[in-house]
Amino acid sequence: MRFTIFCIFAFLALLSFTQGVHALTDNFNDDNDQGWTRIQGKWSVEKGEYVQSDLKWTTTATHETYTRSYLGEEDWEDYNFEAKARIEKGGELAPIIGIFFRVTEKSPTGDYYLFRLDARASEGPGLIKAPNAIIKINNNKPSEIKRDYILKVEVKGDSIKCYVDGKLEIDVQDKSFPKGAIGVGTFNAEGHFDDVTVNGTGIPLTVSPREKLARTWGLIKTGY
Numbered sequence: 001m002r003f004t005i006f007c008i009f010a011f012l013a014l015l016s017f018t019q020g021v022h023a024l025t026d027n028f029n030d031d032n033d034q035g036w037t038r039i040q041g042k043w044s045v046e047k048g049e050y051v052q053s054d055l056k057w058t059t060t061a062t063h064e065t066y067t068r069s070y071l072g073e074e075d076w077e078d079y080n081f082e083a084k085a086r087i088e089k090g091g092e093l094a095p096i097i098g099i100f101f102r103v104t105e106k107s108p109t110g111d112y113y114l115f116r117l118d119a120r121a122s123e124g125p126g127l128i129k130a131p132n133a134i135i136k137i138n139n140n141k142p143s144e145i146k147r148d149y150i151l152k153v154e155v156k157g158d159s160i161k162c163y164v165d166g167k168l169e170i171d172v173q174d175k176s177f178p179k180g181a182i183g184v185g186t187f188n189a190e191g192h193f194d195d196v197t198v199n200g201t202g203i204p205l206t207v208s209p210r211e212k213l214a215r216t217w218g219l220i221k222t223g224y
Contacts, residue, residue: 023199024072026050033069037106041067041186050184050193055091057188063109063131066096068185070106072198077179079200082152082163083193087119087145091188095119097143098128099151100183111177114185115153115162115170117143125169127162129176136170 026035029048036043042054052067059065079101087097098116105111111130118124124141128134143149152163158175161168184193 022203023197024203025198026071026196027194035071037070039068039070039106039108039183039185040064041069043069048194050196051088052184052186052189052191052193055089055188055190057091057093060094061132063111065132066098066100066114066185066187068100068183070100070103070181070183071196072103072181072203074104074106074110074180076102076181076198076200076202078156079182079198079203080152080154081182081196081198082150083184083196084148085117085151085184086148086192087117087143087186087189088192089190090119090145093188094123095145095189096187097189097191098185099153100185101153101155102177102180103183104177104180106181110180112180112183113153113155113160113174113177115151116187117149117151117164119143119145119189125162125164127160127170127172129174135174136172138169 028045028050031045033045033050041052044051054067081099081101083099085097087095096116096118098114100112100114103110103112114128116126116128118126119142121142122139124138126134126137150165154161158173160172160174162170182198
């Protein structure tokens, strides 16, 4: 009994210590994309996934290059953001899928960073900044069609780290956009997204006290 009480107080103490860092998640099991802002493309929620089904493209060099949907606030600064992403069907030009972060404005003209996967044989994981400027691309590592990938970015100050399935692919510094919302999107591809999670200071708290306690216990067990 004493050990159980000690554990509860330990959990609550840790919860109090970390209460400034919150998590926002969306697994689309509620069959809607409430809170998301669609920018181009044909978006829908199907079988618990967020789907962009339009393969058409009009430009490769402006803010209108990508079909996107955004979530969150433009004043978010440092956070970790990850999502499951899959190219379900690729077009003939350049099937691309990715996650957007530090979106300065949830509009067709807002600036952004994009961590993307590319199915072309000579391409690979790449970091792009608006409108479509290359920061870094790891060539000759094409993504596969119909395969799920976990994409993750960690942004703190001007530090940007990008991961694919837990492996660090890109580690750079860039201070073009110091804060902004998040998003998912494609180019010339049908893309499926799921399990969107963003956590960091200033992210709104979206779970109940009971869930917070469970999440704290999960963090302890995983060493997070």
